[in-house]
Amino acid sequence: MLDIIKLSGGYGPRPILHDVSLHVNEGETVAILGANTAGKTSIIKAICGLLPRTQGRMTLHGQDLAQVPAHRRVAMGIACVPEGRHVFPEMSVYENLLLGGYHRRKSDLEASIQRCYELFPRLQERRAQAAGTLSGGEQQMVAIGRALIADPRLLLLDEPSHGLAPMMVDEVHSAIMKVNQEGIAVLLIEQNVASALKVVGRAYVLESGRIAMEGTADQLESNDEIRRTYLGI
């Protein structure tokens, strides 16, 4: 579904990403793993059309994304849950969710919001509450819910477990698996390698803006270098 071939780019003349090639198949769950500043968020930004400089080829369902602006990529089926959640604190949970569907027909939105409440019943209980007053984990649910209201085929998640208590991490990861069971492909960025490998089928390891390794979750979990460097085993 998503094909990235030899993507290089960054924010100025000095590239951050170097010849990154990766793909996500329809309905797959894939992770990009790597240390701080490896360039994981920059890949997500490139996919969303928000990385200022890019070279290489990127296609979604075979369609070249080079000339497609960020807002049209959402309509094509790419939705992003950004690092740090970025909910609108003074707006209610319901209003935050609605924002995710700005490009959709009003008549389709209520059904999507109901689906989101089924996934996160706590959001239904708190639908009228200002999003800024929710716990970190609940705000993460709003951010994921808002992306789902866009009705994506590919969901990009940038460190959804960052700063959450372990129980919340499990809840967010099980929600990601449920989303995937509905047929939505997931590209997940995580620093928590051990828990990410429990959620995804495949992963890429990014080092200094280059893909250093790739494989199935099982292959990576049993790789000595991964165990030493990322799993501390």
Ligand SMILES: Nc1ncnc2c1ncn2[C@@H]1O[C@H](COP(=O)(O)OP(=O)(O)OP(=O)(O)O)[C@@H](O)[C@H]1O
């Ligand atoms: N807006 C920006 N302008 C200039 N440089 C940037 C910008 N955003 C990120 N960078 C640089 O790009 C490099 C990669 O950052 P990126 O956020 O993609 O890494 P990351 O792997 O997601 O890191 P982290 O896990 O810390 O979020 C870093 O050296 C960072 O300083």
